[in-house]
Amino acid sequence: MKSSISAASVLVRAVRASPRTSLWHRCVPLPSCQTPRGIRTESRRTAQVATAPAPEQDLPPLSNPQLAFPCLDNVEQRTERLSRRSMSGPEPSYTTGKHETFHSDEPILLDWGGVLPSFDIAYETWGTLNADQSNAILLHTGLSASSHAHSTAANPKAGWWERFIGPGAPLDTDKYFVICTNVLGGCYGSTGPSSIDPVSQQPYATRFPILTMHDMVRAQFRLLDSLNIRKLYASVGCSMGGMQSLAAGILENDRVGRVASVSGCARSHPYSIAMRHTQRQVLMSDPAWAQTRGNYYNTVPPHQGMKLARQIATVTYRSGPEWEKRFGRQRADSSKPPALCPDFLIETYLDHAGEKWCLEYDANSLLYVSKAMDLFDLGKQTQEATAKRRQDNAGRLQGIMSQQKPNDVCSLALPEEPYEETESSADIMASETPSSAHLKSADNDLVRGMAPLRDTPTLVLGVASDILFPAFQQREIAETLRKVGNRSVTHIELGEDKSMFGHDTFLLDLEGVGGEIRRFLG
Amino acid sequence: MKSSISAASVLVRAVRASPRTSLWHRCVPLPSCQTPRGIRTESRRTAQVATAPAPEQDLPPLSNPQLAFPCLDNVEQRTERLSRRSMSGPEPSYTTGKHETFHSDEPILLDWGGVLPSFDIAYETWGTLNADQSNAILLHTGLSASSHAHSTAANPKAGWWERFIGPGAPLDTDKYFVICTNVLGGCYGSTGPSSIDPVSQQPYATRFPILTMHDMVRAQFRLLDSLNIRKLYASVGCSMGGMQSLAAGILENDRVGRVASVSGCARSHPYSIAMRHTQRQVLMSDPAWAQTRGNYYNTVPPHQGMKLARQIATVTYRSGPEWEKRFGRQRADSSKPPALCPDFLIETYLDHAGEKWCLEYDANSLLYVSKAMDLFDLGKQTQEATAKRRQDNAGRLQGIMSQQKPNDVCSLALPEEPYEETESSADIMASETPSSAHLKSADNDLVRGMAPLRDTPTLVLGVASDILFPAFQQREIAETLRKVGNRSVTHIELGEDKSMFGHDTFLLDLEGVGGEIRRFLG
Known part of the structure; x- marks a missing residue:
């Protein structure tokens, strides 16, 4: 009689036969690998619902039933489906439909020394550019959004900000010429890790260089040049x-008439970095990513890692109180016993959010763009260090193909000594620690860094229920700008009475967010 | 000349040769599986630091260097180490040292119908039980803590609440006899998924039955019976x-003199469920877990899934402001270019937290205990439904080995129709939706459910900076108890001026938390 554990032992013995085999990286191709024999997988039985349950004579008399894992069966089925797809044709291109493309044959030097020999920026526009090119509004997207902010003749599908753009809408196309781009590093038509490196003729994958918010903005201004728009x-x-909007105002101050930054920040907060870190780690741990180190373009993409990352992200997009109201403690099917797979309604909501997205966006784009967000800091020191690096690397534009310098190698390893937790809180709780002194100098650094915005009318909008870009970050922007001497700062904070949608408020609240933007644009 | 992508294509072609092969489940054992040829892995080069960089004549002239992934190299190395270990001896037992064990030969019926034919509860005690057995305090642990709350003669290692227990401490061992148990379902000596099922003589694994907070409390009272302690x-x-402490006061009301619940709740909030859901999903997606459906006991445990889950959990344990102060935006090594592996200090902190823990706790215990937290609800309806189920299942205690009923099968699948997001927020924002009416009835339900605590002096303590068990949940407990008619409710909320340690405050703040408990115990 073979029990489930004996089956597992078979697996172990097979591994032992090849001592260098790593289970994480290679699973021994035994039949036992997929389903240990002797374990009932209820979901498979459910699939053959017409037939009687399989007899289980070879099972020992167990006191409790084996749990089923339909959520894992589902992952396996998708992998199999994708594996068949990759046998019969090319990878899907990640696109949200027809758009314009600006192609630059001039190389671009990035803030961390990387070079793109040429690049594309996907964009869409709404409204009409007036004779003196003075009515252009550049709209910057969130992490995973495309240039398709609003429907167009070429692509009638509703955009991600459909109600906010149009005749009479907050971004009024009777008055303004609205331009939205897909960011550099993204996958919806702009050059990113899934694009073909013109030098190697292969996808960049993780040879794509580290990029910054400022690099994205720099590429956008190349597009504006090509459209003959000197000033926005x-x-x-x-x-x-909202980060990019501020960055544009600083990087190209004389070309930006006013700045609106909604649910953004002036520098990334460690909590936001932490949340993005977990997403990146989870994604990179998907064997489809880990085994190829991100070179998955000709094989099955890391769909489960993407699904997991999106679920974590979704937790940060909304607020607890809204979920309390919408989902409470309702289970998906309260007549069934609880399960370790999605069970409560909030879980099926997260599962579905991940499911919808896991093949819609390129995994490497997520990694690079999310990293660029972490690196965002408008402080003066960071700006100066960047300027120096750019100067040092300027020669690379002339010699793209030349030998790489040793310090270009991105090999940051963890410190030898692991991070040590302080046992007691006493040290940190003491009022004036070195770190809090450091904080004050960071404040001054930010004031110096944001000084170029002194004369730029700026709208800063935050949402009290936002946990990803908490309201204190927008307060920081507004206070810093006031310290800079800016007398045209409008700071709005939507309280929990106004919105309990957290970070996603900007997608939903036409009046609270759109109304303020309309008034600000004048 | 072989490029990285050609190597990946080799992998794909191999997959194509066997159409049913799922990459997620089996990686084809080619040399190319571990490191696609043509890709420079900088970290490996770092390991052979004395030798010169390997020549790369077979590389095309690429414009940017391949990123390195020391964090993934590290995972592979651990898998290899563990794989060697499992060749030469038994799995480690998850223990924090010597403790007492209460063994029950009497079976226990669980709230969801599962049965444990016998079970162990690991426990430790401090102080002396007085003659009339009236000075016993039962201390309930957090999710992953063991019974080792304080050092003992048998185990001098500092416990997880070392400073809170002892002569003159908040739990004053000159006055009280303090008992701390490892929970049922845990892995530090109490019966859990890693224990041997006496029926099958194999680890329970995912045949372990779904359990609840109340089941854990029920098992604790069996221990108290064996110690002749009638009333706490x-x-x-x-x-x-803090959940269990309330549950004990309701389940065994006449046996509990007073209740202290710190950073707990009366029912799990969807945000907390969401955070635990992501941890479970990430853990179950580790191939070591997924391929065995939790039967990993004779092979390599899902260490990377555990590491990832712990990192997500750690994000919820502390608060943003504390991290701002402690880590700010410091990078681990600012002389190096940014990396997709841990880079900022906050990332190395999370990485280390996961690293320390990934082999210290049983993965299945995490799944079951975390699920039990989700299921926690002191509302009357839940209590009544549980009582009915227990009555229906009472016969099972007599016939443990008997045929399982079809509805015992834990096969909850997602609904056919996926969860649909409402496009507009208008519906939800409207003041009196069905769900908010539902919320009010839920309030009444909780008042009815907590009624047994009317005459029990209760301390409820919350922390404003806690994002996992937010302060509104402790306010809910206190308000509900007052509605019940309880006139001995002490409700303390530590503001951000008092603690910015979030959920972890209870481990750190000897005065803010310990002081209140001391005063409450009198």
């Missing part, structure tokens, strides 16, 4: 776009 | 222990 009426963005 | 002076607990 306004730079507008939410979430990651 | 007090039930005290923090975090998950």
Whole structure:
């Protein structure tokens, strides 16, 4: 009689036969690998619902039933489906439909020394550019959004900000010419890790260079040059776009008439970095990513890692109180016993959010763009260090193909001594620690860094229920700008009475967010 | 000349040769599986630091260097180490040292119908039980803590609440006899999924039955019976222990003199369920877990899944402001270019937290205990439904080995129709939706459910910076108890001026938390 554990032992013995085999990296191709014999997988039985349950004579008399894992069966089925697909044709291109493309044959030097020999920026526009090119608004997107902010003749599908753009809408296309781009590093038509490196003729994958918010903005201004737009009426963005909107106002101050930054920040907060870190780690741990180190373009993409990362992200997009109201403690099917797979309604919601997205966006784009968000810091020191690096690397534009310098190698390893937790809180609780002194100098550094915005009218909008870009980060922007001497700062904070949608408020609240933008644009 | 992508294509072609092969489940054992040829892995080169960099004549002239992934190299190395270990001896037992064990030969019926034919409860005690057995305090632990709350003669290692227990400490061992148990379902000596099922003589694994907070409390009272303690002076607990402390006061009301519940709740909130859901999903997606459906006991444990889950958990344990102060935006080594592996100090902190823990706790215990937290609800309806189920299943105690009923099969699948997001927020924002009416009835339900605590002096303590068990949940407990008619409710909320340690405050703040408990115990 073979029990489940004996089956597992078979697996172990097979591993032992090849001592260098790593289970994480290679699973021994035994039949036992997929389903240990003797374990009932209820979901498979459910699939053959017409037939009687399989007899289980070879099972020992167990006191409790084996749990079923339909959520894992589902992952396996998708992997199998994708594996068949990759046998019969090319990878899907990640696109949200027809858009314009700006192609630059001039190389671009990135803030961390990387070079793109040429690049594309996907964009869409709404409204009409006036004769003196003075009515253009550049709209910056969140992490995973495309240029398709609003439907167009070429692509009638509703955009991600459909109600916020149009005749009479907050971004009024009767008055303004609205431009939205897909970011550099993204996968919806702009050059990113899934694009073909013109030098190697292969996808960049993880040879794509580290990039920054400022690099994305720099590429956007190349597009504006090509459209003969010297000065923007306004730079507008939410979430990651709210970072870029500020960055544009500083990087190209004389070309930006006003800045609107919604649910953004002036520098990434460690909590936001932490949340993005877990997403990246989870994604990179998907064997489809880990085994190829991100070179998955000709094989099955890391769909489960993407699904997991999106679920974690979704937790940060909404707020607890809203979920309390919408889902409470309702289970998906309260007539069934609880399960370790999704069970409560909130779990099926997260599962579905991950499911919808896991093949819609390129995994490497997520990694690079999310990293760029972590690196965001408008402080003066960071700006100066970047300027120096750019100067040092300027020669690379002339010699793209030349030998790489040793310090270009991105090999940051953890310190030899692991991070040590302090046992007691006493040290940290003491009022004036070195770190809090450091904080104050960081404040001054930010004031110096944001000084170029002194004369730029700026709207800063935050949402009290946002846990990803908490309201204190927008307060920081507004206070810093006031310290800089800016007398045209409008700071709005939507309280929990106004919105309990957390970070996603900018996608939902036409009046609270859209209304303020409309008033600000004048 | 072989490029990285050609190597990946080799892998794909091999997969194509066997169409049913799932990459997620089996990686084809080619040399290319571990490191696609043509890709420079900088970390490996770092390992052979004395030798010159390997020549790369077979590389095409690429414009940017391949990123290195020392964090993934590290995972592979651990898998290899563990794989060697499992060749030469038994799995480690998860223990924090010597403890007492209460063994029950009487079976226990669990709330969801499962049966344990016998079970162990690991426990430790401090102080002396007085003559009339009236000075016992039962201390409930958080999710992953063991019975080792304080050092003992048998195990001098500092416990997880070392400073809170002892002569003159908040749990004053000059006055009280303090008992701490490892929970049922845990892995530190109490019966859990890693224990041997006496029926099958194999580890329970995912045949372990779904359990609840109340089941854990029920098992604790069996231990108290064996110690001849009829009535507790007090039930005290923090975090998950704060849930159990309330549950004990309701389940065994006449046996509990007073209740202290710190950073706990009366029912799990969807945000907390969401955070635990992501941890479970990440853990179950580790191939070592997924391929065995939790039967990993004779092979390599899902160490990377555990590491990832712990990192996500750690994000919820502390608060943003504390991290701002402690880590800010410091990078681990600012002289190096940024990396997709841990890079900022906050990332190395999370990485280390996961690293320390990934082999210290049983993965299945995490799944079952975390699920039990989700299921926690002191509302009357849940109590009544549980009572009915227990009655229906009472016969099973007599016939443990008998045929399982079809509805015992834990096969909850997602609904056919996926969860649909509402496009507009208008519906939800409207003031009196069905769900908010539902919320009010839920409030009444909780008042009815907590009614047994009317005459039990209760301390409820919350921390404003806690994002896992937010302060509104402790307010809910206190308000509900007052509605019940309880006139001995002490509700303390530590503001951000008092603690910015979030959920972990109970482990750190001897005065803020310990002081209140001391005063409450009198």
